[in-house]
Amino acid sequence: MSFALLKTGLAAVAATALTLVAAPNALAATDINYACQADTPLGPQAASLTQTVDATAPATVAPGGALDVVVDPAPSTVPSDVSGFTVKNVNTFTLKVPVPANSTLTGVDLTGGTNLGGTPTWTQDGSLVVVTFPGPIAGGSAFELPTITAHLTAGASGVIESGLYGTSFDDPGLTFTTVASTILGNISAPTSCYPDPNPVLTSTTIG
Numbered sequence: 001m002s003f004a005l006l007k008t009g010l011a012a013v014a015a016t017a018l019t020l021v022a023a024p025n026a027l028a029a030t031d032i033n034y035a036c037q038a039d040t041p042l043g044p045q046a047a048s049l050t051q052t053v054d055a056t057a058p059a060t061v062a063p064g065g066a067l068d069v070v071v072d073p074a075p076s077t078v079p080s081d082v083s084g085f086t087v088k089n090v091n092t093f094t095l096k097v098p099v100p101a102n103s104t105l106t107g108v109d110l111t112g113g114t115n116l117g118g119t120p121t122w123t124q125d126g127s128l129v130v131v132t133f134p135g136p137i138a139g140g141s142a143f144e145l146p147t148i149t150a151h152l153t154a155g156a157s158g159v160i161e162s163g164l165y166g167t168s169f170d171d172p173g174l175t176f177t178t179v180a181s182t183i184l185g186n187i188s189a190p191t192s193c194y195p196d197p198n199p200v201l202t203s204t205t206i207g
Helices: none
Strands: 024-026 030-040 043-058 066-073 085-098 103-111 121-125 128-133 147-154 158-162 174-182 185-195 202-206
Touching: 030 174, 043 158, 043 202, 066 158, 066 202, 103 121, 103 128, 147 158
Parallel strands: none
Antiparallel strands: 024 043, 030 043, 030 185, 043 066, 066 147, 085 128, 085 174, 103 147, 121 128, 158 202, 174 185
16 A cells, blocks of 8 residues: 555455355456555655455345355555655554445455465444454565455345445545654554545346
């Protein structure tokens, strides 16, 4: 993730459940663009990060039926040097994902993933799914986020659209900390990001 002290890929997402009731609706790979701001001793530093994901979901589901949405992030690499600063590591990641309208969340599976410094976990906080993993991921290292399979039960009617959370630096959908080597020594920069724009990842029609 980037922000004058970083530019890394991260992202991902989720939404839906149990058994596919229609042929998978495979969308083209989507680039998620995040606007980010890091809180550093030199003041706020703005930047961006991009993560490519492949997302699939059924095209249709019966009212009250179960479906799965699967989001598979592409591999990424943490930069070793950004804007003259040596990136030591990135750590303490939190990703928030909204439970889609017209659906009820029944569970989430996190599978795969490499070099994350620990096992990713998820919790539900009201209408949000919160995915966390500890890191650290060293500067210059390759990593891959886990595949996210979200399980949903469809409502009575409408469309189930999965996407990401976050509207501003004060209401972020993605947070993490970057440790960088500077003339001041090692500094930790808490970073807040939100998707800009926030694309629809999958769309399933109930009916």
